Amino acid sequence: MNLDDANRLDAADPLRALRELFTLPEGLTYLDGNSLGALPRATPARLQRAVEQEWGQGLIKSWNSAGWIDLPRRLGDRLAPWLGARPGEVLVADSTSVNLYKVLHAALQLQQGQRKVIVSERSNFPTDNYIAQSVARAHGGELILVEQPEDIAPLLDERCAVLMLTHVNYRTGRMHDMGLLTRWAQQAGALAVWDLAHSAGAVPIDLLGTAADFAIGCGYKYLNGGPGAPAFVWMHPRHDGQIWQPLTGWLGHASPFDFDSDYQPAPGIQQYQCGTPPLLSMTALDTALDVYDAAQKLGGIRALRNKSLALTEAFMGAVEERVPGAAIATPRDAALRGSQVSFALPRGTDGYAVMQALIARGVIGDFRAGDPELLRFGFAPMYNGFADVVRAVDALEDIIATRAWDRPEFISRSKVT
DSSP: OOHHHHHHHHHTOTTGGGGGGEEOOTTOEEOBTTTSOOEETTHHHHHHHIIIIIITTTGGGHHHHTOGGGHHHHHHHHHHHHHTOOTTSEEEOSOHHHHHHHHHHHHHHHTTTSOOEEEEETTSOHHHHHHHHHHHHHTTOEEEEESSGGGSGGGOSTTEEEEEEESBOTTTOBBOOHHHHHHHHHHTTOEEEEEOTTTTTTSOOOHHHHTOSEEEEOSSSTTOOOTTOOOEEEEOGGGTTTOOOSOOOGGGBSSGGGOOSSOOBOSGGGGGOOSOOOHHHHHHHHHHHHHHHHHHTTTHHHHHHHHHHHHHHHHHHHHHHHSTTOEEOSOSSGGGBOSEEEEEOOTTSOHHHHHHHHHHTTEEOEEEOSSSOEEEEEOOTTTOOHHHHHHHHHHHHHHHHHTTTOSHHHHSOOSOO
């Protein structure tokens, strides 16, 4: 596929109008939506209105007049259909890590001290495992990490309290079978906690259909809510009223403006709110979800998923054909693949330097250290197209062939890699 072929495919793309809803610098090939989504065009004006009118003019009145107080629930209701949940079941609040802390504590409370082992993957995103280590220690338990997905099933035994997994692995892009693993965990008497940070908005999710127990995720990757956008949390309704989440802040109280001295949890997901919500960040996420309303009219998550699979398949094929020694880490099987492609380069090739050389040429992906070192390219089907595939592989092929990466300015590492 050359650039002319790619342009023809993009012109025939039924989702092509969505790209115009984003601000993307001219000449830039942005393949990092799995780390930070692009800026929706409508966001700056919406934030300006929130600052100048709602905050500047409305001041404290805007908690009521602009609906600030209800925004965490309203955002949750907007997200719910994309997560396979119902209105009233999802809350936008805090960060992914904080929400994971809440739901892991809640899950271990449900086990009533009879089980204390949390099972996860060593390749899980580190902050998830760090939080799980902390929660396990607080409950006198243990976090056990498996090396391969195939190692999970044997650990789902009478000691296992929680199976905690990220739906799409951040390093490899491998996607777990949520329904199967949830069923295995629950048959063993464990609870299933899912991190949807690398799948929400990019792949189909069915929390109720899979009968998962808890789920959390962030708003700044495929959901395009902006850097540090607030996260979301979901609890299966069958657990309502059985436990308290541990961060018993005032807005999780059943009647926060009664200012009682004793805590009484709000019913349902509302108790998972802790402190005052970050209204400007939530407003940005609210605006970003307008793009998902537009996508729903063009086929919804199924159309996004089909395009994502086509883009990642084309990219993997081109990398294998044109980049000698590249070892694809992402599954070719569509059922096992999220919306990213990760691969390692031959030893002796500095993956970090290669990525910096790509960025210098206007192709943005990202790099993850480890063994192996991986280059990651996230495909956001709302704004990425086949021309992005061609431009990225053209640049990558030339950088490897000419060793253009082997320069001091590319090898010296920045704080954020």
